[in-house]
Amino acid sequence: MALTGLIRASFALLCSSTLANGQTTSTSADSIATSPPSSTIASINTVTIGGTPTTFRNVFTMPASTDEGADLLPNVEDPEAVNAQDACPGYKASQVHEDEHGVTAILTLAGESCNVYGNDVSVLNLTVEYQAANRLAINIIPANLDSSNYSHYIVPEELIPRPQPDSTYGDIDLEFDWDNEPSFWFSVTRHSTGDVIFTTENSKLVFEDQFIEFVTSLPEDYNLSGLGERIHGLRLNNNLTATIYAADVGDPIDRNIYGSHPFYLDTRYFETDSSGKRSLYKRGNGGTSGGSSYESYAHGVYLRNTHGQEVLLRSESLTWRTLGGSIDLFFFDGPTQPEVTKQYQLSAIGLPKMEAYWGFGYHQCRWGYRNWTELREIVDTFKAFDIPLETIWLDIDYMDQYRDFTTDPVTFPLSEAKAFFDQLHGDGQHFVPIVDSAIYIPNPTNGSDAYDTYARGNESGAFLKNPDGSQYIGAVWPGYTVFPDWLSTGGQPWWVQEMVAWHKEVPFDGIWIDMSEVSSFCVGSCGSGNVTLNPVHPPFSLPGEIGNVIYDYPEAFNVTNATEAASASSASSSQAASASTSSASTSTVYLRTTPTPGVRNVNHPPYVINNVQGDLAVHAVSPNATHENGVEEYDVHNIWGHQILNATYQGLVSVFPGKRPFIIGRSTFAGSGKWAGHWGGDNASKWYYMYFSIPQALSFSLFGIPMFGVDTCGFNGNTDYELCSRWMQLSAFFPFYRNHNTLSANSQEPFRWASVASAAKIAMHIRYSLLPYLYTLFHNAHTTGSTVMRALAWEFPGDPQLAGVDTQFLLGPSLLITPVLAPQVNTVNGVFPGIADGEVWYDWYTQARVDAQAGVNTTIDAPLGHIPVYIRGGSVLPTQEPGYTTTESRKNPWGLLVALSEDGEASGELYVDDGESLEPTDTLYIVFSARDSQLKADVNGTYKDTNALGNVTILGVDSVGDVKLNGESVGEAKVDHDDSTGVLKLSGLNDLTSAGAWSESWTLSWN
Structure with a gap:
């Protein structure tokens, strides 16, 4: 094991607030700064690995107290708070x-x-x-x-x-x-x-x-x-x-x-x-x-x-x-x-950016993929199970000691990267790495600790400062860190340069921005005077380290495994009892500040908002951190994440000139959709988090960030096959579709359970078939500001009973999704909106018209592995035969699914371009309209798509006469009409449209 591996191993062992030799540290960050116990911190230890004596440097663990702020009571909870309306x-x-x-x-x-x-x-x-x-x-x-x-x-x-x-x-x-x-x-x-x-x-x-x-x-x-x-x-x-x-x-x-x-x-x-x-x-x-x-x-x-x-x-x-x-x-x-x-x-x-076509494929990630070999095995296993995989992601595991724009020379050596990426990209698949928001500051006493990304940023004046002009030094995963100053003249150019340079070593396809609130694991500039301790361990243990191993049973375990659950609960209670200690109750003395004429108290303003972390500086860069132009972080904290997304967007435009950047970011502000999508953050493997993913997504539709998804199957804790099956199917109808979980939790790739693999493939087949529809929705969002995921109340504004419905949603105007959001059930209740006004709904699977009453919940069969999906009458949905990747799918024949309304009409649209150009020069826009037993496709544009039209399915057809394309019989094409369901299926149209489905306008008639 190389030195970097030993340092990482020591991180896993040093999880308490103690020094490597067992001495306790000071409980004050200030005392560490003034009197660091460097003689013990920098000591060299010798261990024997495989019979070989090996030396390594101990790693200091920051005490938990470094991330503790003042005791504050939010004004909304403070009985002593003055009511400004009265005063x-x-x-x-x-x-x-x-x-x-x-x-x-x-x-x-x-x-x-x-x-x-x-x-x-x-x-x-x-x-x-x-x-x-x-x-x-x-x-x-x-x-x-x-x-x-x-x-x-x-x-x-x-x-x-x-x-x-x-x-x-x-x-x-x-x-x-x-x-x-x-x-x-x-x-x-x-x-x-x-x-x-x-x-x-x-x-x-x-x-x-x-x-x-x-x-x-x-x-x-x-x-x-x-x-x-x-x-x-x-x-x-x-x-x-x-x-x-x-x-x-x-x-x-x-x-x-x-x-x-x-x-x-x-x-x-x-x-x-x-x-x-x-x-x-x-x-x-x-x-x-x-x-x-x-x-x-x-x-x-x-x-x-x-x-x-x-x-x-x-x-x-x-x-x-x-x-x-x-x-x-x-x-x-x-x-x-x-x-x-x-x-x-x-x-x-601003309007949301247009997404690259490949971004709508399925994404797989976890914190804990250990090396290129394991990553390759994950990709290969998806293929072996025939579960579509578009993009593989890496969390911070790939970094050299958690430093941005590096790879671990032992576990992710660059010497192995080329073969990995040649195969991945050769198969039409993609790679997205995490990039964190803080930059490691190297130990000045250790020449081997040099970090060029920091050196170049420091030379560019790219980092936040303290009010006195010194460098603001907080702490994140790699140890003591600095933070980019996006208001400085050098901040964004430096970031762009780092991305361009790193891509020459690691040919990523997009970027995942994390920790961008911006997060810091200590209060204030705790690294000032302590940089000689670097690298240091965060003031808390990581998942999987001693004392922080995930033993969580899946949420429904007590239902399906009652005996084991009782035993586990008894053991847990016993442990909790033995660990409990009595302590005298104390009354907290809260800090309350008062205004000072001519002075702002930015660290502890007189009004205390109900911040989840309490003190504004806890787990965040402090409000008094100062930008190059003198602006304090207090005034712009909420847009730090917004600005790193802008910088990353500019970086990707430089890496891929003329191509659409793919970015998923954590912290966003009004307008971030111009540059990036968003995921829902560190959720848990709980049923209620699956439910909350729907209102989260709908909220971000309102915020102009339609590219939204959550950590499917949950990030924290352990999932099980039932929750993961349901969640994999639900997320298949979200714009951003990714499975991701935490370090040391049970693996949750969909191939881990046969039932999840089956459920995932069913939902993915629907998703990939509908990629043209989803892509068209995004083009409309990008050009007009329309929404992609929609609340029922938005699409049916005349029904007040729909105002609070967020257990169902619409994908665009035409697809109704009614997921199961509870364990141990085989049915789900859902409303079919608009029926009182003549709306018609069709079952995706049977293609039969739904028999439902207006204004009431209908009980829908939904056994495990089945997610109810319905098509709105009056819709024309463009489809494409799904392939294993989006690249393969784009080469396959087209299809159309026409769902006629009560009066026998339908309409729809399709947008086609090359799927990647930032400003495409050639596009196609097709408008579909059906009425009087005719379907017309009005084609406009110059983009050349040579894929044939393979099939057309029309729902709600009472009777069928001669089927003709542009007035000519469809010949040997197969025509199948089911009188009982009203479904007309036309297949084998490929030869009739061999020049391309959209090479010209056409009319299909069945009267």
């Missing part, structure tokens, strides 16, 4: 000017300063813009940003673009109103309906340098979604505090996690009774019957602010609080969810 005077408007473009005014503090959670800003500028027919903007900023009495960071437009007015502003349907009694308040009304969609009446505006608060009333039983990122149902409940602060944390329920999306969708249902009276609909009133008709109106609200935030959802109000910045609000009037989402993306955050 502050609000503002008065003066010098008001109104014209066709909007309103401007001066807002002046209406009384004595309250300075409750910061320093009051006495004078504000109000600007209201009628920006477009569907968009209104309200901007409130300090009148004098140069004053020395307070400090404000206003996010620049070049960093986070600001929506701009256009020529349609004169047709706007939104009205702005205001009043000064008892203090300044404003409202936004939808003119066409008279509905007030936002009002701060009966509340006060609070505007301080570290605290901003505004309140809007909401109707009873409101229906909001968004405000991410968090694990929650699609519909946000009315007792939720939605914190928006990027955090590295393993997917807790209802808490802030990786991304920051200060946007919400508000959908309001209205009921018109038989007498014509219109009123706001309340749950429990019915929904699809009773003589009433229903309509809905949706609008969106976006706060362009990068600071830590909190949104308090209460019974009839929403309170928005931020730790700084400005009020830069944008209202999108819809009036339905599709329009709101398009307006938000087109004008505010």
Whole structure:
């Protein structure tokens, strides 16, 4: 074993807060910095391996206390917290000017300063813009940003673009109103309906340098979604505090996690009774019957602010609080969810990027693939079981001591890489490695510890600093680390250069960005003065290390293995009892800070948001870390992950000129979809996490990041065949489809169980058949801002009973997915939306029309290995015969699946290009329409696709006459019509379309 292997082995042994010789460390990070026990840390030990004496350097384990912050009590839980609405005077408007473009005014503090959670800003500028027919903007900023009495960071437009007015502003349907009694308040009304969609009446505006608060009333039983990122149902409940602060944390329920999306969708249902009276609909009133008709109106609200935030959802109000910045609000009037989402993306955050075709194949990863040989075996085993595998991924295992842009010379030597990649790429498959967000800083006392990536970044001035100008040094996987400064002039160019150089050694196809909140395993610049200890072990044990081995039984184990479960539970209880110790109860003394005139306390602001980690510096780079331009991390923490995605996108454009970058990132912000997709983070092998994956995905549809998926079968803990079977089938209908689990957990590749392999292949066959449909959905999202995964309520806005449904979803407008989300069942309940209005649904498998009632849950057979999938009548779905990879699939014959509506009509579309060009010069766009027993394909474009049309299946056909293509008999093509099911199948069309299915427009008739 080489030295690097020994260092890694010592990492696995040193999991407690002790030195290698058994001495305990100081419990304070500061004391380590001032007095590191270097004589013991740097000692050389000798061991005998295979009869050979070998020396290695001990590795210091950071004490757990280094990642402990101040004891803080969130204001929302603090009985001593001052209510700013009671303490502050609000503002008065003066010098008001109104014209066709909007309103401007001066807002002046209406009384004595309250300075409750910061320093009051006495004078504000109000600007209201009628920006477009569907968009209104309200901007409130300090009148004098140069004053020395307070400090404000206003996010620049070049960093986070600001929506701009256009020529349609004169047709706007939104009205702005205001009043000064008892203090300044404003409202936004939808003119066409008279509905007030936002009002701060009966509340006060609070505007301080570290605290901003505004309140809007909401109707009873409101229906909001968004405000991410968090694990929650699609519909946000009315007792939720939605914190928006990027955090590295393993997917807790209802808490802030990786991304920051200060946007919400508000959908309001209205009921018109038989007498014509219109009123706001309340749950429990019915929904699809009773003589009433229903309509809905949706609008969106976006706060362009990068600071830590909190949104308090209460019974009839929403309170928005931020730790700084400005009020830069944008209202999108819809009036339905599709329009709101398009307006938000087109004008505010940008359209999602077009994905490379190969990105829609199946991806396999785990933390724990140990070397190139094992990786090759995984790829080969998928092939042996005939389970499609598009992309193999590697977690941090491949790195040399967890350092970015390196490979372990023992386990992943470059000498073996070429053969691996030649075969992988030769088979049309792809490789994506993880890249972390922190950069190891080498030990200056050890010449062999040199790390060129750091040296080049340091020379470029690419790293964050402390307020005194020294380098900010935190800690992540490799030890003490520095962090890229994306506001510096050298940060992004250096990152691009590193990616280009590394690709020459490791020919990756895409990049997986992790730890980008940005995460640090210690509070403050804990590495300052301690770099001579590097490399060091994190202040916690890794999965599989001594004391941290995963013994979790799968969730349903106690049901299927009752005897073993009872024995395991008894042993666990016994161990817990023997390990318990009594301790005297103590009362926590919480840190509460007060405002200081002219000074911002960024590390411990006076207002404490309900951050999942408590102290803002815990498990994160501290708020006082300073960028090259003097901006503190406090002001831009929420966009660090957004910026590394931008830098990585630019890097991949340089690595693959003219090709679409493939990036999956963890921390995102409004607009990150321009550069990357996202996965749901560190979930667990639990049934409820499978359920939550659906509202997670739907939320990211609202956020403009349609390329979303989760760690299928779960990341943390051990899965079992039932959960993994169900999950592999569910994720097959998510845009991003990847299986991934943690170090030391049981392997969960689908071939590990026969039942999972079978279930996966069934679902993958459907997915790969529908890749043309999925690709077309993404092209529409990329060009128009439409959604890919859709909530039932969005597609059927006239049914209020669908408002909270997030156990089913639609893929595009045409496919309804109703997964099993519970163990030990063989059926699932699901609603078939739109039936009351004449919608028709067909079973994917039998192709028969579904017999279901309107507005009720239908019990659907769903034995293990079967996921219910339904086709919406009125749809034309382009398909392609699936191959083992997307490359093979793209060479296969085309097919069409036509599901006729009640009146015998259907429509659809297909987008085709080369699948990889950033700006394709040749494309095809085909529009399908069916009516009067004819199917027409209207072909436009110059892309040459020579694949024939192999088959057409038409559902809902009552009778069949002569079948003709462009007026000519289909000849020897097989025509099969089932009178009982109404299914017409045409196969063997290849010879008739040998020039290519889309070489010209055509008409197929069966009358």
